[in-house]
Amino acid sequence: MEIQDKHNINRRDFLKIVGISTASAAPLLSGCSSDKTDGVADGPLGEVPTDKMTYRTSPKGEKISLLGYGCMRWPTIPAPEKGGNIIDQDAVNRLVDYAIAHGVNYFDTSPVYVQGWSEKSTGIALKRHPREKLIIATKLSNFQNWTRENSIAMYKQSLKDLQTDYIDYYLLHSIGNGGIETFRARYIDNGMLDYLIEERKAGRIRNLGFSFHGTVDVFDEVLAMHDHVHWDFVQIQLNYVDWRHASGRNVNAEYLYAELEKRGIPAIIMEPLLGGRLSNVPEHIMMRLKERTPQSSVASWAFRFAGSPEKVLTVLSGMTYMEHLQDNIRTYSPLVPLSDEEKDFLEETAQLMLKYPTVPCNDCKYCMPCPYGIDIPAILLHYNKCVNEGNLPKSQQDENYKEARRAYLVGYDRSVPKLRQASHCIGCGQCNSHCPQSIDIPKELHRIDQFVEQLKQGTL
Known part of the structure; x- marks a missing residue:
C-alpha cells in the first residue's frame, strides 16, 4: 500500500507530466507502420459533395446529418513547455468548418474526452457558427464522483464550456459499466435523472437519452423505464462485427437495435469502425472488400452498414484527419444502403475478422x-x-x-x-x-x- x-x-499532476496523453497521437504511431490513412481509399476520388449529405429526421422534427462528428479524438500538437501535447485548436476549427460546409451538423462530446479538454475546444470551434444550425450532444460523465452536487456542477460546466444555453442531445454516459447498482447510484439515488427530466421540461435539454456498454440485464431494465422517462434516443455500439459477435460483456447490436426499433426509439451509433479495427484490417480482408468496390475505402463498408438501418439518426466518427472526414462525407453524400446480399457478405467478413487475436480496445x-x-x-x-x-x-x-x-x-x-x-x-x-x-x-x-x-x- x-x-x-x-x-x-x-x-x-499527471497532466503536468504528460499533457494530453500521448495516446492522443497513437493513430500516427500505434502500429508496426505509421500509415495514418487507416483504410481510406488510395488514389483520386473526385470532389467531396457539399449538398448531398443524407439526413434523418428525429421524432421531434430535427434534421440530423447521418454523419455525426465524434469529438473524442481532436488533433493535438506537441507543447514541451506545457509538459506534453495540447489540442490543436486551429486544426479543430478547420475540421469543424469543413464538416459544416459539407452538411455535417451533429457534434458529440463529453467532459472527459481528450483528457477533459474536448468540450472547451468544441465550444470554441462551434461558437463561430449559427447555433440554430447545430445539433450539440454531450454527456453526464460522472464516473468518479456521482454525488448530486458534483453531477449538477458537471452538467452546468458543460453548458459553459460549450458556450451554449441549451444542449440538443444529453446522455447518461456509458451506463452498464458496474452493473445496475452503479447506474442507480449515478442517476437514480442522487436524484439526477429526475433533475435532468426537469431540465428537459425547461428546454435546456432538448433530448434526453443514454449511451450503453454492458450486460443485457442492465439494458433491459433501463429501457423498461421508457414509459416513465420517455427516452428520446439511445446510443449503442453497432458495426458489422458487433451486430452478431459482440465481445466481453457487450450485447449483440442486432438485439439492441431491435429493442429500440420495437419501442420507436431512435438510435445513435458509436464505434462503427470498432475503434479503427474495421479500417485497419488484415491484408486479405482488405483485398476481399476492395474486389467488390475498388474505388471505395475499407472504412466505407462499415459506415454503410451502420447507416443503413432506418431508425439510425446519426453515425458518430472521431475524425482526427481531414482525409477521414472527406472519405466519410463521400460515403454519406448520399448513403447507398446495403443490399441483403451485401449484408451477408459483411457477415462472412465479420467471421473472418474473428479469427484474428486482437485485443478489443476501441x-x-x-x-x-x-x-x-x-x-x-x-x-x-x-x-x-x-x-x-x-x-x-x-x-x-x-x-x-x-x-x-x-x-x-x-x-x-x-x-x-x-x-x-x-x-x-x-x-x-x-x-x-x-x-x-x-x-x-x-x-x-x-x-x-x-x-x-x-x-x-x-x-x-
Missing part, C-alpha cells in the same frame, strides 16, 4: 490516465496493428521471424515511450472498471510485456 501511495499521482481512453503513467491505449493499439499486419511472430521458426520481430520492437519503442510501456504495470486494476469493452487490462499488459521480453531475449 505504501508503494502504491508513493507512486500514485492525481489527474492534475481507443476510447476511458482507462486513462493510468496512475503509473502507462499509455494503455497505445500499447494495445500497437499490438493489434501488428496482428493485422502479420508482424506477430509465434516462434523463431516462423519464416518472417526476424522481420516481424524487428517491426514489432521498433514500432513499440516509437509508439510508446519506455517509461510508459507495459513493463511498468503493477496490476493495480484501477483501469478495469472504466473499460466499456470489459478488457482485463492488467492481464493483457502483462501478456504483451512477456511477449516483448521474449522477443528481446530471443526466447520465443
